Structure formats: structure tokens, C-alpha cells
Amino acid sequence: MKEVAIGIDIGGTNSVYGIVDREGKCLAESTIRTDKYDDVKDYVKELSSAIKELISAYSDESSLKLDVKGIGIGAPNGNYFRGTVEFAPNLRWKGVIHFADLFKEHFDFPVILTNDANAAAIGEMIYGAAKGMKDFIVVTLGTGLGSGFVANGEMIYGHDGFAGELGHTIAVHDGRPCGCGRNGCLEQYASATGIVKTVNEFLRKTSAPSLLRGEDTITSKKIHSAAIAGDKLALEAFDYTAKIIGRSLADVVAITSPEAIILFGGLALAGDYIFTPAKKYMEEYMLNIFKNKVKLLPSQIAGANAAVLGASALVWKSVRE
Amino acid sequence: MKEVAIGIDIGGTNSVYGIVDREGKCLAESTIRTDKYDDVKDYVKELSSAIKELISAYSDESSLKLDVKGIGIGAPNGNYFRGTVEFAPNLRWKGVIHFADLFKEHFDFPVILTNDANAAAIGEMIYGAAKGMKDFIVVTLGTGLGSGFVANGEMIYGHDGFAGELGHTIAVHDGRPCGCGRNGCLEQYASATGIVKTVNEFLRKTSAPSLLRGEDTITSKKIHSAAIAGDKLALEAFDYTAKIIGRSLADVVAITSPEAIILFGGLALAGDYIFTPAKKYMEEYMLNIFKNKVKLLPSQIAGANAAVLGASALVWKSVRE
Numbered sequence: 237m238k239e240v241a242i243g244i245d246i247g248g249t250n251s252v253y254g255i256v257d258r259e260g261k262c263l264a265e266s267t268i269r270t271d272k273y274d275d276v277k278d279y280v281k282e283l284s285s286a287i288k289e290l291i292s293a294y295s296d297e298s299s300l301k302l303d304v305k306g307i308g309i310g311a312p313n314g315n316y317f318r319g320t321v322e323f324a325p326n327l328r329w330k331g332v333i334h335f336a337d338l339f340k341e342h343f344d345f346p347v348i349l350t351n352d353a354n355a356a357a358i359g360e361m362i363y364g365a366a367k368g369m370k371d372f373i374v375v376t377l378g379t380g381l382g383s384g385f386v387a388n389g390e391m392i393y394g395h396d397g398f399a400g401e402l403g404h405t406i407a408v409h410d411g412r413p414c415g416c417g418r419n420g421c422l423e424q425y426a427s428a429t430g431i432v433k434t435v436n437e438f439l440r441k442t443s444a445p446s447l448l449r450g451e452d453t454i455t456s457k458k459i460h461s462a463a464i465a466g467d468k469l470a471l472e473a474f475d476y477t478a479k480i481i482g483r484s485l486a487d488v489v490a491i492t493s494p495e496a497i498i499l500f501g502g503l504a505l506a507g508d509y510i511f512t513p514a515k516k517y518m519e520e521y522m523l524n525i526f527k528n529k530v531k532l533l534p535s536q537i538a539g540a541n542a543a544v545l546g547a548s549a550l551v552w553k554s555v556r557e
Numbered sequence: 558m559k560e561v562a563i564g565i566d567i568g569g570t571n572s573v574y575g576i577v578d579r580e581g582k583c584l585a586e587s588t589i590r591t592d593k594y595d596d597v598k599d600y601v602k603e604l605s606s607a608i609k610e611l612i613s614a615y616s617d618e619s620s621l622k623l624d625v626k627g628i629g630i631g632a633p634n635g636n637y638f639r640g641t642v643e644f645a646p647n648l649r650w651k652g653v654i655h656f657a658d659l660f661k662e663h664f665d666f667p668v669i670l671t672n673d674a675n676a677a678a679i680g681e682m683i684y685g686a687a688k689g690m691k692d693f694i695v696v697t698l699g700t701g702l703g704s705g706f707v708a709n710g711e712m713i714y715g716h717d718g719f720a721g722e723l724g725h726t727i728a729v730h731d732g733r734p735c736g737c738g739r740n741g742c743l744e745q746y747a748s749a750t751g752i753v754k755t756v757n758e759f760l761r762k763t764s765a766p767s768l769l770r771g772e773d774t775i776t777s778k779k780i781h782s783a784a785i786a787g788d789k790l791a792l793e794a795f796d797y798t799a800k801i802i803g804r805s806l807a808d809v810v811a812i813t814s815p816e817a818i819i820l821f822g823g824l825a826l827a828g829d830y831i832f833t834p835a836k837k838y839m840e841e842y843m844l845n846i847f848k849n850k851v852k853l854l855p856s857q858i859a860g861a862n863a864a865v866l867g868a869s870a871l872v873w874k875s876v877r878e
Binding site: 322323369370371372383385388390393394398399402404405406418483487488490491493494523524525526529530 | 643644690691692693704706708709711713714715716717718719720721722723725726727730737738739804807808809811812813814815816842844845846847850851
């Protein structure tokens with residue numbers, strides 16, 4: 237019998253699911269569309285069947301009997317306490333969706349759900365860059381900015397399960413309008429979408445030549461490529477983004493005094509273009525007693541199935557307790 | 558036998574110490590000067606003798622035998638992990654002082670030390686406004702601004718024991734210079750010292766009449782009195798202070814999602830002049846999912862011996878574990 241966990245990453249377009257062992261090896265993975273079901277029950281039914289098929293297919297192929305310890309789900313706007321996804325703007329099902337309960341109708345083992353950034357944090361703790369750490373922060377730099385805070389070896393879910401909304405702290409007073417209805421939220425600057433906004437602003441404000449000028453649609457990948465090619469405007473956009481990230485991280489360090497901050501997600505893949513200046517600015521803005529003490533690390537569960545690994549780690553964390 | 562804890566609050570001028578029972582009743586209290594000893598060992602020796610005398614005097618008077626469970630110490634720049642006070646600007650002993658070890662030379666029971674804001678937070682948890690809460694924040698509005706964060710029922714000390722420096726997060730970019738060498742720290746605005754700076758700025762910038770104009774030395778107490786008398790400038794200073802507090806608290810809520818935020822210390826005694834507008838601004842700046850969910854409460858261990866109660870609570874917290 238091989239002990240495994242099922243990890244599910246529910247995204248707006250696709251849902252990725254996989255079978256993961258205790259060492260964080262993804263044994264099998266597959267995907268279904270998230271956005272083609274009017275009724276969330278049909279989606280859960282379909283996904284549950286697909287998971288059962290994946291389990292039996294892997295068992296047959298490998299001649300291993302699997303002992304499934306549980307299902308971990310990472311989802312936008314996920315609430316750990318209630319097992320719900322609440323008012324997720326990128327899902328077609330509105331309001332409060334009781335995902336954990338819905339999956340439990342199809343499975344006999346524990347179902348644990350949290351938001352994607354918390355899942356990433358637990359993934360780093362169980363399999364990744366935060367192994368053995370008790371106090372750290374994971375910041376996911378994707379379309380938006382998510383975060384997961386761990387203190388005393390425990391995820392901080394907060395009183396109502398919605399802790400970790402670092403992306404919605406105000407980084408720039410009276411700054412860019414945010415989808416949340418306020419202005420200047422960190423994720424309007426420090427995210428794949430944010431750096432695109434920065435480049436568009438820079439292009440409008442100056443007439444400096446840039447490889448990005450004249451592009452129909454600017455993406456964070458194109459900005460990264462331009463930076464690699466030495467494009468000054470792209471490099472300045474990374475520097476500006478890193479400054480705002482570094483400044484916010486310095487504040488966050490003063491609050492929870494982590495051992496490390498781990499950057500995860502699309503924009504973090506820009507490597508030195510983001511890490512080097514973010515670290516520089518973080519140290520520059522940091523209170524003396526914390527200077528040169530806090531590691532800024534790349535995720536070690538990044539890669540094709542990072543989100544599935546993160547979600548599956550919820551199961552091991554829960555089993556351990 | 559009556560179980561008691563000793564609480565010590567080490568301040569720059571005076572050190573207050575007392576005997577506290579499990580219910581948070583201060584049975585006896587006294588004080589010695591902090592600032593008259595060149596050698597910290599002499600200070601600790603003197604204070605230890607004074608504590609022993611207080612214990613035996615109280616035992617004699619009350620005919621109760623006391624079972625002392627430990628000593629809790631709240632101190633500026635206190636480090637829980639190391640039992641040290643490190644580089645405290647307001648103490649005459651420089652560098653790293655191993656207070657816990659020094660006291661252990663005089664006593665046979667546990668000595669636990671942390672910074673004053675963390676002690677206040679544990680005090681609220683054991684005796685005060687946070688009884689039964691697992692996720693809350695205490696903000697001390699005194700000469701400076703301190704904070705203690707509790708998540709999952711545990712104090713967040715952070716990796717190196719210096720967590721909770723909310724006073725040194727940047728509230729105003731390129732704002733007022735701070736003693737820490739940076740600019741715009743929250744405590745330069747949201748503290749007794751901060752509101753005095755605000756009033757002085759307002760007095761310089763306008764010629765509006767005010768009861769505070771012409772005062773030799775403006776204090777936060779005088780500002781409070783002027784506000785009670787309806788002084789417009791004083792009221793505006795409270796509103797400005799509350800706006801900056803409220804804005805920072807809204808950011809902090811997004812990170813740790815507390816059940817309540819408890820305000821403690823001198824400036825918090827200004828009651829409605831600070832609570833009402835701080836609550837208003839906090840809600841105004843808050844992310845939707847948190848709106849009208851987080852209580853803003855006055856301390857319930859405030860009063861003459863609040864700091865001693867807070868420090869003594871460290872002992873009960875430790876005994877409970």
C-alpha cells in the first residue's frame with residue numbers, strides 16, 4: 237500500500253488534479269475544464285469521476301495499491317474553516333460554494349480546502365523551500381498577488397479564514413484603482429498584471445525607445461524577454477515593481493519577523509530581474525534589527541504541477557496533526 | 558497556598574513590580590528606580606531583594622502562603638527567545654542585556670521576558686478583552702507604538718523574537734523622520750509623541766485660533782483636554798491621527814484577519830476622540846470581506862498596574878503550556 241494524497245487546483249479555466257506521494261512526487265496528473273459547467277454539482281461529479289479513474293488507472297499500471305489519505309483543494313477565495321469558495325470573481329458559480337461538502341458526497345476520505353496562496357505555503361512547508369521552518373511567508377506573484385503567512389509552524393487563517401490578503405494592503409496611497417473597489421492595492425503593482433500596467437504607463441509617459449513599444453498586447457512574459465534583451469524600459473519596470481514589493485515586504489517583516497519570504501508564481505519566474513532588486517529594496521526599507529536576516533527565496537515547488545503539490549500538502553499537514 | 562505570579566514592568570525611569578493572582582488581581586505592588594544603577598547587576602540585585610521583601614511582607618500581612626509560579630518581565634526591546642533586552646534606547650545599559658539569566662541568579666522559579674507590547678497582548682488574552690480569542694492584535698499607543706499579534710492562540714514572536722514592530726511599518730511614504738533612521742514610521746503619527754508633532758505642525762501651518770496656541774510644551778494630555786473643550790485644531794489632530802491608525806489597521810486586518818484589535822496605553826485613554834474616528838477610517842479603508850467584522854476594543858487591563866498584569870500573564874501562559 238502506498239500512501240498518497242489527491243491535490244486539486246481549481247482555476248477559472250482549468251482544474252488540475254493529481255496523485256502525490258509523501259515526498260511530493262506527482263505520480264499522475266490530469267485536467268478538466270472548470271468553465272463549461274452551469275451547475276457546480278455537475279462539475280464536482282465529473283471531476284470526482286475523473287479522479288477515481290486516475291487512481292484506478294495508476295494502480296493498474298503501477299501494480300501498486302494506493303491508500304488515499306485525503307483530498308486537498310487550492311482555490312481562489314477559498315476558506316479553510318468552512319471548506320467554501322466565496323465570491324470568487326473568476327469562477328462562473330457565484331456566491332458561496334460549499335466545495336468540501338460537495339466532494340465529500342463522492343469520497344470517503346477527508347477533503348480540505350484553502351485558498352491557493354495558503355496551499356502554496358503549506359506546499360513549501362511540507363515539500364519545498366520552507367521545510368523545517370516555523371515562521372515564513374509565501375507570496376504568489378501571478379495574475380494577482382496572494383500570500384500565505386506561517387507563524388509558530390501554523391498557517392495563519394485568521395478569525396474567519398481569510399487571512400493573507402497582502403495583495404490588498406495599500407502599497408501606494410491614492411494609487412491605481414483595484415478590482416476590490418479601493419485604490420493603490422499592492423497587487424495592482426506587484427503581479428503579472430501590475431507590471432504590464434507599469435510598462436503601459438511608462439510607454440505613455442515617455443517617448444523612450446523600447447522593444448515593447450508598438451506591441452499589440454503587452455504581457456509579463458514579453459516584458460521579461462525585453463529585459464533579457466537589455467531593454468531599458470523593461471528593466472525600469474522590473475525595478476519599479478521590485479521597489480514596491482521590497483517596500484511592502486519590509487513592512488511585513490516588521491510585523492511577523494519571518495525566517496524567509498518565498499516568491500512563487502509567474503512573475504517570480506523572472507528570476508534575477510525581480511529577486512535581486514526586490515531583495516535590495518527590502519533591505520533598504522527594512523528596520524535595522526531585521527536587516528540581512530530574512531531570506532528571499534524562490535519557490536521549490538514551482539513547476540508544472542506546483543499548484544497540485546501545494547493542494548496535496550494540505551492532506552499531509554492535516555494527517556500529521 | 559495561593560498560586561501567584563510576579564510581574565515586572567521595566568521602564569526607562571521606573572520599574573514597577575507586583576504580585577498577581579490567577580484572576581489578574583494585583584495583590585501588592587511597588588516600584589524602584591531603573592535609572593540610578595551604573596551596573597545592571599546592581600539593579601537586578603536590588604530589584605530581586607525588593608521582590609522578596611514584597612512577597613514576605615504580603616505573606617505576613619495576609620497570613621497566606623504564596624506559591625510563586627514564576628516571574629514575567631515586560632521590557633522595551635525585549636526578546637522572548639533569548640530572555641534579553643537588546644539595544645533599548647531608553648535604558649542606560651547598552652547592547653544586549655541578559656535579564657532573564659540575571660534574575661535567575663536570584664530566584665528558583667522560571668523567568669520569562671518579552672517586549673512590553675507582547676506582554677500587554679498576553680495580559681489581554683489571560684485577564685482582559687481578548688479572553689477566549691485565538692486571533693487578535695494589541696496596539697499600545699504610548700510614547701511610541703508597540704504591537705503584539707496573536708494567531709491560532711499563540712503569540713507571534715517570529716523567527717528571531719522581534720515580531721510585532723507595527724510602529725515601524727511605513728505609514729506615510731517620505732514622512733516624518735523616525736528615531737530608527739527611516740521616514741514615515743507609523744509611531745511618528747500614531748502615539749502620544751506623534752499627536753504632539755501633528756498639533757505642532759498644524760499650529761505652524763495655519764493661524765487658526767486654538768487653546769493650544771501659546772502653550773510652552775504641548776502634551777497629548779493637553780491635546781485631549783483641548784479636544785474635550787471643543788478646540789477645533791485639537792479635534793482635527795485626533796481625526797488626522799485616527800485616519801493614519803485606521804488606514805494601518807485596515808492593512809493589518811488584511812494580513813492576519815483578527816477577531817479584534819485592542820488599543821492599550823496613554824493615547825488610547827482619549828476614548829471616543831480616538832476610537833470613534835479610528836473605527837470609522839479602519840472600516841473605510843478595509844477590504845470588503847473584512848468590513849464590519851473586526852472589533853476595535855479598549856484594553857481591559859488598562860489602569861495603574863496594567864503593565865505589571867501584562868508581564869505576570871506571561872507566567873500563566875507558560876504554566877498552561
